[in-house]
Every structure is written in structure tokens, then in C-alpha cells.
Amino acid sequence: MSKKFFITTPLYYVNAEPHIGHSYTEIAADSLARYHRLKGEAVWLLTGTDEHGQKIARAAEAQGVAPRAFVDQVVQRFTALWQTLGIQHDDFIRTTEPRHAAAVQRVLTQLHGQGDLYEAEYHGWYCTPCETFWTQTQLVAGACPDCRRPVEELKERNYFLRMSKYQSWLIEYITAHPAFIQPEIRRNEILSFLKEPLNDLCVTRPTSRLTWGIPVPFSADHVTYVWVDALVNYISAVGYGANTARFAAHWPADVHLIGKDILRPHTVYWPIMLHALGLELPRAVFAHGWWKIGPFKMSKSRGNAVDPATVIGQYGIDAYRYFLLREISFGLDGTYAEGAIVTRVNAELANDIGNLLHRTLTMVEKHSGGRVPQPAAIGCAEADASLQQLAKALADQLEAAMQRLDFSAALGAVLAVVNRANKYIEDQVPWTLAKAGQVQRLGTVIYHPVEVLRIAAIALSPFIPHAAAQMWTQLGMSRPFAEARFDELRQWGATPPGQRVCKGAPLFPRVET
Numbered sequence: 001m002s003k004k005f006f007i008t009t010p011l012y013y014v015n016a017e018p019h020i021g022h023s024y025t026e027i028a029a030d031s032l033a034r035y036h037r038l039k040g041e042a043v044w045l046l047t048g049t050d051e052h053g054q055k056i057a058r059a060a061e062a063q064g065v066a067p068r069a070f071v072d073q074v075v076q077r078f079t080a081l082w083q084t085l086g087i088q089h090d091d092f093i094r095t096t097e098p099r100h101a102a103a104v105q106r107v108l109t110q111l112h113g114q115g116d117l118y119e120a121e122y123h124g125w126y127c128t129p130c131e132t133f134w135t136q137t138q139l140v141a142g143a144c145p146d147c148r149r150p151v152e153e154l155k156e157r158n159y160f161l162r163m164s165k166y167q168s169w170l171i172e173y174i175t176a177h178p179a180f181i182q183p184e185i186r187r188n189e190i191l192s193f194l195k196e197p198l199n200d201l202c203v204t205r206p207t208s209r210l211t212w213g214i215p216v217p218f219s220a221d222h223v224t225y226v227w228v229d230a231l232v233n234y235i236s237a238v239g240y241g242a243n244t245a246r247f248a249a250h251w252p253a254d255v256h257l258i259g260k261d262i263l264r265p266h267t268v269y270w271p272i273m274l275h276a277l278g279l280e281l282p283r284a285v286f287a288h289g290w291w292k293i294g295p296f297k298m299s300k301s302r303g304n305a306v307d308p309a310t311v312i313g314q315y316g317i318d319a320y321r322y323f324l325l326r327e328i329s330f331g332l333d334g335t336y337a338e339g340a341i342v343t344r345v346n347a348e349l350a351n352d353i354g355n356l357l358h359r360t361l362t363m364v365e366k367h368s369g370g371r372v373p374q375p376a377a378i379g380c381a382e383a384d385a386s387l388q389q390l391a392k393a394l395a396d397q398l399e400a401a402m403q404r405l406d407f408s409a410a411l412g413a414v415l416a417v418v419n420r421a422n423k424y425i426e427d428q429v430p431w432t433l434a435k436a437g438q439v440q441r442l443g444t445v446i447y448h449p450v451e452v453l454r455i456a457a458i459a460l461s462p463f464i465p466h467a468a469a470q471m472w473t474q475l476g477m478s479r480p481f482a483e484a485r486f487d488e489l490r491q492w493g494a495t496p497p498g499q500r501v502c503k504g505a506p507l508f509p510r511v512e513t
Contacts (some may be wrong), residue, residue: 001109002347002372003041003046003248004041004042004043004249004250005036005041005042005043005044005251005253005254006043006238006250006251006253006254007029007032007033007036007044007045007254007255008029008045008046008047008253008255008256008257008258008478009026009045009046009047009048009257009258010025010031010050010094010230010257010258010262011047011048011050011061011093011230011233012047012048012049012050012078012218013049013050013053013055013056014049014050014056014071014074014075014078014506015055015059015123016059016074016187017074017077017161017307018078018081018308019298019299019305019306019307019308020075020082020247020291020298020305020306020311020317020336021259021290021291021298021299021305021449022078022306022308023081023085023308023320023324023362024291024324025259025288025290025441026047026082026085026087026256027085027087027321027324027325027331028257028288028324028325028405028407029045029047029087029257030045030088031036031053031325031407031462031463032085032087032255032257032402032405033045033088033089033320033462034088034222034462034463034465035398035402035462037508038458038462038484038485038486039463039485039486040107040117040485040486042252043090043337043448044091045088045089045090045091046089046090046091046092046093046233046234046237046238046262047087047089047091047092047093047402048091048092048093048095048184048226048237048422049071049074049075049078049081049092049093049094049196050095050221050226050229050230050233051067051071051075051093051094051095051096051098051212051230051471052212052213052214052224052226053131053210053212053226053229054128054131054205054209054210054212054226054231054242055128055131056070056071056127056212057211057212057303060109060212061146065214065296067212068096069189070340071094071096073395075094077364078273079092079457081309082406083296084312084317085308085312085491086321086465086466087212088316089236090373091238093233093236093237095214095230095233095270097227097243098173098442099236099242100214100236100237101214101241102235102236102241102242102391103232103235103236103240103241104171104214104224104228104229104232105214105215105217106240106241107228107232107273107277108203108216108217108218109162109217110226110277110449111216111273111276111277112159114219114276115162116162116200116276117159117161117162117203118156118157118159118160118166119157119159119160119161119219119369120158120160120200121155121156121157122154122155122157122158122160122454123150123154123155124136124151124153124154125154126152126154127144127146127147127151128152129144129147129149130144130146130147131225131226131227132144133154133202134151135199139151141144141176142300142480143317150359154209156208156209158203158204158205158206158208158219158222159202159203159204159216159219159222160200160201160202160203160274161200161201161203161228161269161273161276162200163198163199163200163201163268163272164198164199164200166272166275166276167194167197167198169275170194170268170271170272170275171191173271173272173281174187174190174191174194174294175191178445179283179284180281180282180284181263181284181286181287182286183286183331184289184486185331186263186267186287186331187233189263190263190264190267190268191384193268195210199269200229201225202225202295202410203224203225203228204216204219204222204223204224204225205222205223205224205225205427206222207220207221207222207223208222210223211223213225213226213229227265227268227269228273228360231265231269231270231273232273234253234256234270234282235247235251235279238250238251238278243396246338248436251279251280252279252280252281252283253282253283253284254283254284254460254487255282255284255285255286255405255512256282256284256285256286256287257286257288258285258286259287259288259290260288260289260290261297261510262286262287262288263285263287266285267288280302280374282396285329286330286378286405288330288470288471289328289331289332289333289334290332290333291335291336292333292335292336292337292417293306293335293336294365295350297334304379306336307486309372311341311456314352315341316374318349318464318465318466318467318508319341319344319345319508320341321342321344321350321463321464321481322349322411322463323341323344323345324339324410324477325345325368325407325408325411325463326348326408327344327408328342328408328411329406329408329409330405330408331404331405334363340474342511342513345508345511346510346511348389348415349467350506350508350509350510350511351510352415352416352418352419352422353418353456353460353507354506354508354509355422356418356421356422356425356449356452356453356456357453357507358503359475359503360425360446360449360450360453360505361474361475362499362503363430363446364446364450364500364503365419365432365503367430367434367442367446368443368446370500370501371497371498371499371500371501372446372447372450372476372496372497372498372499372501373442373443373444373446373447373497374443374447374496374497374498375443375444375447375448375493375497376440376441376443376444377444381499382392383406383424383427383428384419385447386420386447387420387421387424387452388492389490390416390417390420391417391452391455392452392489392490392492394414394417394455394459395419395486395487395488395489395490397410397413398410398413398414398459399463402409402414407463409434410463411460411463414456414460415460416458417452417455417456418452420452420455421448421452421453422449424445424448424449425445425449426447429508430442430445430446433445446459447495447497450475450501451492451493451494451495452497453471453475454472454477454494454495455488455489457469457471457472457476457481457484458484458485458486458488458489459489461484466507467507468481468483470504470507472484473502474501474503475495475501476499476500476502477495477499
């Protein structure tokens with residue numbers, strides 16, 4: 001039976017258009033899913049949209065439409081972008097779906113029944129953009145400590161989750177499971193936060209203030225707090241309370257991929273909720289960094305968000321995916337600049353990968369009648385063996401990088417093999433061999449970069465799938481690319497001599513500035 005691997009993205013809040021930050025998480029999740037599928041694992045990639053809450057209600061009101069009509073419009077833009085980017089998700093859940101609402105109500109009913117929820121009056125300050133209550137002492141210059149925007153003074157009755165009851169357990173769990181919160185800097189951040197007493201979490205909103213939410217089953221006067229609603233998607237999508245077999249087959253999640261700005265709900269609220277419900281915790285929560293424009297985080301509220309469709313239209317899908325995954329180590333902040341995209345496209349995609357493919361296939365056409373030549377194990381064995389050894393070591397390097405979710409290092413490992421193959425061509429001077437009539441050696445020298453390209457196409461398939469598939473086609477491989485597997489990275493000589501190549505146009509044309 002195949003090993004299962006369950007990956008989740010956060011639910012994207014649909015109060016405005018998708019931007020690069022959204023697509024970054026989604027591309028990373030898709031690449032991770034494709035990598036594990038390449039290894040033959042039973043992958044389940046879950047994504048979706050978060051559609052309740054006061055921000056949504058106000059955004060709909062501003063446009064003069066009902067909340068449901070508003071979210072339906074915005075969700076279509078997210079799904080269209082994921083389709084453009086080639087995201088292969090296995091489930092797309094919306095928090096307005098009946099299956100999700102039923103699971104949320106089951107969670108609230110259980111927590112209320114076992115005494116983990118209590119009703120009390122709250123008097124404090126509320127930040128609508130963050131959907132969060134704050135005390136007077138937590139405010140910074142009278143504003144929200146997270147987003148620094150104005151807050152409203154509220155006094156209302158709500159239900160609260162007894163967070164303080166589970167604080168000691170959570171500290172012990174995080175300490176005993178160092179891989180639970182990644183990278184380490186985020187784990188340290190949460191442990192530092194947990195040194196202070198935890199406030200109990202308000203899990204409802206009164207219907208006198210908000211009706212756009214999931215009704216609370218034991219109180220007609222309340223709807224569910226949007227963060228509690230959203231977090232439950234990770235279990236509602238895989239059958240919690242409705243399909244025991246399906247839930248057992250998928251849960252726990254192997255990794256929740258999130259942005260660092262939503263670290264606290266995923267590593268404090270969510271584990272406490274799961275523990276109170278008697279459920280296993282996800283094996284890991286990985287919080288990546290932000291994309292910035294200059295010194296500022298890219299965000300809808302700041303008005304500096306970049307439309308992915310514009311960038312894709314200018315540079316292409318694969319260049320867009322490649323840049324986001326390659327430019328920074330996953331977990332760190334990155335600065336978005338068009339000049340950086342051009343540099344990556346020209347230096348690595350065009351000059352390295354694209355150049356190796358085009359020059360190699362040109363040699364096959366010119367010196368071997370358009371068919372992959374038969375290699376011969378004669379002459380310059382050291383150069384041949386060195387290239388073979390580096391190519392066969394790529395599988396281990398990919399595994400090490402992907403275990404750390406270091407997409408940039410994984411792509412860097414592929415580039416190292418590609419660059420060695422380019423140098424191999426320069427060192428072995430096939431054009432000189434052709435003039436001297438050294439046919440056997442020439443065939444060997446041409447075959448080696450062909451074989452490197454086969455390996456590179458498979459290795460690149462999780463990250464730039466469209467371009468990798470095109471490489472496979474140009475190499476003339478008769479087997480469907482979808483059948484390629486990770487273990488083939490360790491097999492040297494799998495390209496059949498005699499197969500006809502199909503050079504075509506350069507895969508990555510240079511961007512002229």
C-alpha cells in the first residue's frame with residue numbers, strides 16, 4: 001500500500017482579489033504534492049476559501065450585494081488562477097459548504113458538552129481586519145498590535161474556549177516535538193509567546209452584530225468566530241464526523257503550509273482545539289515568509305499587491321513558478337522586483353537549462369541524424385564517470401532539500417548537474433571530434449548531456465511541470481511523462497539510443513530589457 005501524504009494550504013480569505021502571496025503558498029504546496037506523487041505516494045492536497053466573517057460582510061455591503069453572491073464571484077478568481085498555474089489539488093473546500101458547516105457544529109457541540117466552552121460577557125477592543133479582540137493593555141498607541149489599524153470598543157456576551165486549561169500541555173508538546181513548528185525561528189516565537197498566560201479564546205460572535213457565519217448549534221444568538229470556522233476545514237474536508245474510514249485514511253495532516261502572519265491560530269488555537277477533541281495533531285506546521293515590495297509586506301490592505309496574471313502574462317507560468325520557488329529559501333522573506341525575475345529567467349532558465357537542451361538537440365540533429373546516438377565506453381572515462389556520478393547523486397540531494405522544504409536548494413541541485421553538463425560539452429569539444437571523424441567518441445559525448453536532460457526533466461517536474469513535460473517531448477521520449485518516477489533519477493542510461501528527438505523552438509527564450 002502506498003504511503004499517504006496529506007498536505008494543506010490555508011484557506012484564502014476572499015474579501016479581495018488573489019495576489020502573489022496567495023499563489024506562493026499554493027505553488028509551494030503543489031510542488032510538494034507533485035514531488036511526493038513522483039515518489040509513488042498517495043498524496044492528498046487540500047486547499048480552499050474562507051468565506052465568513054465581518055470583513056466579508058462589510059466588503060459585500062460596500063458593493064451592494066449579498067455576502068453569498070460576493071464570495072461566489074471572488075472564489076471564481078481564485079480557482080481560475082489555480083487552474084492557470086496548473087495546481088493539482090485533490091479537494092477544494094469552501095467554508096460555506098454544508099459538509100463544512102456540519103463539522104464545525106459537531107466540534108462546537110462536543111467542546112460545549114464536555115465543558116470546554118463557557119459563556120461570559122466581554123468588554124474590550126475589536127480589530128475587524130484581524131477579526132481579533134484585544135485588551136486595553138495589548139493595544140499599541142490605541143491601535144491593533146498586529147496590523148496597527150483602528151479598533152472598536154465592544155461589550156457583548158460570547159462563548160469562550162478554555163485555552164488556559166491546555167497551556168501547560170501545549171508547551172510540553174511543542175518542546176517534545178521540535179519538528180511540529182517549522183522553521184525553528186517560528187517554534188521559538190510561539191514558545192516565547194506561551195511564556196505569558198493564555199487568554200481564553202472567544203469562539204462566537206453575536207448575531208446582533210454579525211449574521212454572516214455558521215450558526216452555533218446551542219445558541220440562536222451567536223454565529224461561529226471565523227478563525228474557529230476556518231481551522232476546522234482541515235478535518236471537515238476529510239470526513240470528520242461523517243465518514244470514519246475516510247478520516248482515518250487521511251488524518252493527521254503531514255504538513256500545514258501557512259504564511260507566518262497566521263502562525264498563532266495554527267500553532268496555539270488549532271492544537272488546543274484538536275487536543276480537546278481527542279484528535280491527533282498535524283505532524284508539522286511550516287510557516288513561510290512574506291513577499292515584500294521594498295520594505296513593506298505585500299498585502300491587499302496596503303494596496304501594494306501584485307496581480308499574478310500580469311506577471312504570468314509577461315514571463316510565462318514556468319518562469320513565475322520558478323522565480324517564487326528559487327529566489328529565496330522557503331521560510332524567509334523575499335523582495336519582489338521585476339529585475340530579479342529577468343535575472344533568474346535569463347541566467348538560469350535560458351542560459352543554463354534552455355541552452356543545454358537546445359545545443360544538445362542541435363548536436364543530435366547535426367551529427368546523429370536527429371536520433372539519440374549509441375554511447376561507447378571509450379576514451380576520457382574520467383570525465384564521463386564524473387558527470388554520471390553527479391547526475392545519479394541528484395536524487396539524494398533532492399530528498400534532503402525537500403525534507404527541509406527548501407525548494408530553492410532543490411532547484412539549485414538540478415542546476416548544478418545542468419551546469420556540469422554544459423561544461424562537459426565545452427571540455428569534450430564535440431565539434432572537434434566531428435571534424436576528426438571520431439564517431440564513437442562523438443556519440444558518447446552527445447549521449448551524456450541527453451541523459452542529463454532526461455534526469456533534469458524528471459527532477460524539475462514538481463516545480464515547473466509544463467516546461468519539464470516539454471523537455472521530455474523534445475527529447476523524443478515515447479513513454480508518457482506522467483509515468484516517470486523518482487527512482488529513475490538514479491538510473492543512468494535509460495534514454496534509448498535511436499529514438500528521434502524533436503528540437504523545436506528554445507524552451508526559455510531570453511527576456512530582452
